[in-house]
Amino acid sequence: MIDISRPVVFTSEMRSLISQKIADPKFTHKNWGDDDLLEIRKHIRDHYRKEQIGICAYCKKEVSLQSALNCHIEHIAPKSIYRDFIFEPKNLCVICADCNEIKREQEVMQDIPDTVKKGATRKKYPRSKAAFKIVQPHFVKYEDHIDVFNGFYVDRTPEGHFTIGACILNRRLRNFGWEKAYDDAAISEAMNKYLELKDPLERDRALRVIKKLLIAV
Ligand SMILES: [Zn+2]
Structure with missing residues (x-):
């Protein structure tokens, strides 16, 4: 849909x-x-x-x-x-x-x-x-282009990437400097792994790892 x-x-x-x-x-x-x-x-x-x-x-x-x-x-x-x-x-x-x-x-x-x-x-x-360069809501499903977890936006496609940049969707992190408190390398690795996974159960598990990393601030 x-x-x-x-x-x-x-x-x-x-x-x-x-x-x-x-x-x-x-x-x-x-x-x-x-x-x-x-x-x-x-x-x-x-x-x-x-x-x-x-x-x-x-x-x-x-x-x-x-x-x-x-x-x-x-x-x-x-x-x-x-x-x-x-x-x-x-x-x-x-x-x-x-x-x-x-x-x-x-x-x-x-x-x-x-x-x-x-x-x-x-x-x-x-x-x-x-x-369109942007995630156009009349033509696509948001979830196919952008993952949102814990208020953090990760692109899945070039349109997702463009939208995150055009609207500065990670603005909370940017404005409040929370990213300084995160372990960037670990989160980045976990996100890359998550995006590569196809199996829903494995994806779910990888997502939980990311959530933990984000919450453990
Ligand atoms: Zn908005």
Whole structure:
């Protein structure tokens, strides 16, 4: 199962307002906060908050269930770069305030090869994960790309690696310097071993070793 299986669906009134906005050549990402888009923003936030069961798409921690302050609407491909995808349901999700502040406008799309067209921009929203550098919740299952244990994030794939870096998911360790208290070599060895294992029982055992190493601080 992918993380988000049901993209937001807009009402016909919302769709006509969106078409009107997009058709206006003066409309940019800076208009995202316009008053007349308030209802649409609320609709998007409510939908994804429910669809994601109140969990941030990038760090998997809780987003706020009432306030909009810790439940930001995320444009996976940044709205400042991809104006045409501002209302694209598969480009939207909700994330926590920290992920929002850290990720900001980072490019998440794979480069379009030069052979396609010089200076080409994407017009149609991609249909698969291959177009993204980031763990795209509409196309993949988080667990296939990132392992989280004891608040520590370990990549399983290049997309996982990119996401951990783009959102600085190991920010607690970084900010509070906890990593100084860990036995880095032992943890690193245990993690490498864990990632190589296929057998679920052996993986489970390796995971317990890592947890012990992390807890024994
Ligand atoms: Zn987050």
